[in-house]
Amino acid sequence: MGDERVRAGTPEVRASDAERDALVTRLGEAMAEGRLDVAEYEERVDVALAARSRGELERLTDDLPAPTPAKRDGPMQGAERLTDSVPTSSTAICVMGAAVRDGTWTVPKKFTALSVMGHAEIDLREAQFTAKHTTIQAHSLMGSVEVVVPDDVHVRVEGVGVMGAFWMDDDPADVPADVPIVTVTGISLMGAVWSSTQPREHQKPPKKRWWHRRKSVTEG
Structure with missing residues (x-):
């Protein structure tokens, strides 16, 4: 019995009731997925x-895949934005007009924006x-290009302005290291x-709502 609890001369960490319960739950999921039959499930639960x-x-799940992480509630954030x-x-591209890319979309590693008098x-918020x-090559000729970013994406602006301008309004502070990085470059x-x-x-x-606005005006 002592040999089972000692590995390379170092005592193993004792299991808690919560860890036993979690393992039993995982075994139940494995049986529901068809990875264990009833007899195997009951045998492992007893152990x-x-x-x-x-x-x-841990040895009871050595031959089982890791559980699929639960899907996160709410909008994606930071590193969750990375996809295959x-x-x-x-x-x-816009010439004397407008071009918009917004909403839910997938950005390639290199994206090109061109505005001529538009x-x-x-x-990039969604x-x-x-x-x-990611590199966004933004070029403008008597036009403008705006890159809108959320607070969980790090942005760098490195373009060149010739009788024009490149700038960044602000950059979110304390952005985690694993978030996407967007570099905006090009010529204006x-x-x-x-x-x-x-x-x-x-x-x-x-x-x-309109009644809230009306109430604010009345009270003012």
Whole structure:
């Protein structure tokens, strides 16, 4: 019995009741998935309930895959934006008009935006990324390109302005290291290219209904 609880001369960590219960739950899931039959399930449950160490519990799931992590409630954040999906679009071009990429879409590793006497808006607030490092080549000729980013994406602006301008309104502070990084580069000739950090839909304050606005005016 002592040999079972000692590995390479070091005592194994004792298992808690919560860990035994969690293991039994995992075994039940494995049976429901068809990975264990009833007899195997019952045999392992008996061992789990009698186990004294974590090692004994771990050995009961050595031949089972790791449980699928529960899906996160709410909108994706930071590293959750990385995906293996096929990019939705790789360019946004406008000539004396407008081009917009927004909503839920997948950004390739390299994206090109061109504005000639028009305005292009690249909205990344609900976007997913195929790479941790994304480059947006933004070029403007007497036009403008705006890259809208959320507070969980790190952005860098490195373009060149010729009788024009490149700038970044602000960059979120304390962004985790594993978030996507977007570099905006290119040339602006008598135009403007910039990035701005804006709130996502779930971060915006609730809109006042007409009766709330009327009440505020009356009370004022």
